[in-house]
Structure formats: C-alpha cells, structure tokens
Amino acid sequence: MIDCETEINQGRRFAFGRNWLRFGQLIDEERIAHARRSLEKALGTHDLTGRTFLDVGCGSGLFSLAALRMGARVRSFDYDADSVNAAEKVRREFAPDGDWSICRGSVLDTAFVQQVGRADIVYSWGVLHHTGALWAAMEAACGLVAPGGTLYVSIYNDQGAESRMWTSVKRRYNKSGPVARRMLLTGSVLYLGRHYPARAALSLAKRAQGTAEASVPRPRGMSRKHDLVDWVGGYPFEVASPEEVFTFCRERGFELRHLKTCRGGIGCNEFVFAGPVAGG
Structure with a gap:
C-alpha cells in the first residue's frame, strides 16, 4: 500500500484523518441523531436490521455509528490511518460492543477490495473524489454492492472553471x-x-x-x-456532473432511487442507487 503519510508530507494529499480526529472531539448524541436522520431520509427507512453496511472512507466513523444504531452490521475502512484511529475512538466511546469492524485500506487496492467482500449498503459520502482516481474508485464501489443492494455516494459537483480554480487552491x-x-x-x-x-x-x-x-x-x-x-x-480533488454519475451507474445496471443536488453550486451531489439483482 502506498504510504498515506508520505503523500501528506510531500504535499500531495490533505491530512483528512487529522481533521477527522479533531472533529471527533465534537461528536455527541445530538450529532449522532442528525447523522442518523440524514441516513434515514436518503435510504427511505428507519431500520437496517439484518443488513450489512460498508462505509468506504469512514472518516470520523460518525455515519458508521449511525448505521449501527439503525440495526446494521457495519464494516468500515479508510486509507488514512488517522481516520481509522478517529473511527475506533468513536466506536470505543459510543458502541464498544457493537457489530462494527474497522480497518485500514484503499478502495483502489484491488486485492484489499476483494477481501472486503460485498455489502447490502455501500456508503461513501464525499470520499471517492479524493482518491486521485474518481472513476476507478466508483467502479470499485459499484462492485462492492451485493445483488439487489444499495449504493449511496456523494461526489463534488463540476462547476467548470471554478472547480479548476479550487483545484489550484487545494x-x-x-x-x-x-x-x-x-x-x-x-x-x-x-x-x-x-x-x-x-x-x-x-x-x-x-x-x-x-x-x-x-x-x-x-x-x-x-x-x-x-x-x-x-x-x-481537500486534495486530491475531482468533480463530476450529476449526469456523469448517473450515466456511469446506469451503465452498470444501477437505478437511481434518491438524488439531492447542490443546485449547480459548490458542494456535493448525493445519489442513492439500487443495484442490479443476481443474474440481472
């Protein structure tokens, strides 16, 4: 695995994990409730009992915890060791006995992804565009969805020249x-x-x-x-239009179930897709 810390020290990557460790100090029941409500709204359910939830790029672990509170069996991973530490801290504090595993890995690491296995819900909010290979990461995320499962992703909106300006700033x-x-x-x-x-x-x-x-x-x-x-x-930094994300997933047999855009402005467009069924 490429050393994340080396990339950070060389100025090729933002220290996402350090930021998540600092944010983790703010996590409390109110924030957990906010996170849970956002999951419930996008997924259209209050109950994930019996379903597996894979958090790709778990960051602070807040949404893994929210899914756990909804009854899911949760697996989380992140490329940044500090993010893994942040999520483990949240697990120790809020769910020490929960069915929640956390490890370090990259969605771009084919061997690792094969070991992770598929899940009923694959969740990756604001992550795949920071890998440095957005569409390869999207391909891997799609492949992690179990037959008939759900893909829940958010991707930075393509603003054209303004996005290129922000790439330079980052x-x-x-x-x-x-x-x-x-x-x-x-x-x-x-x-x-x-x-x-x-x-x-x-x-x-x-x-x-x-x-x-x-x-x-x-x-x-x-x-x-x-x-x-x-x-x-936040660097690496890539963007995509809603149409690009929709087309990419549709070509792989996914059907759009939920869409929340940033109305053409700064930020992420949020998508929930239903995955193809076995043999479909």
Missing part, C-alpha cells in the same frame, strides 16, 4: 506552511462569503477560526469549521 494549500495555509483559509472564507450580508460573512469567518459557533451541528451532524478546512485543503 494543491497550493497542501504544499504550503502553516502561515500560508491560514491565509488561504481566510481568503477562501472571504471568497465563499462574498455574496453574503456583512454580518453573515463575519459569522462564517468566525466559524472558520474555531469560535463557539463552530459547535453548532450542521444538518448531517457535521461541523462548519471542519468542513471548511476539509474544503480548502
């Missing part, structure tokens, strides 16, 4: 030192808030700097501060 962030990173973060916050009223833009900046406002959960239970850092630093 690349520069990861090759910069602490001072330059703070400057890029501040500049990005001001850019993102340029159309907001002055008070709202100031609030956004405060959240990015880690004030108490950052502790307010977002709809999925996430943290605005940590999401901002992830957005500015």
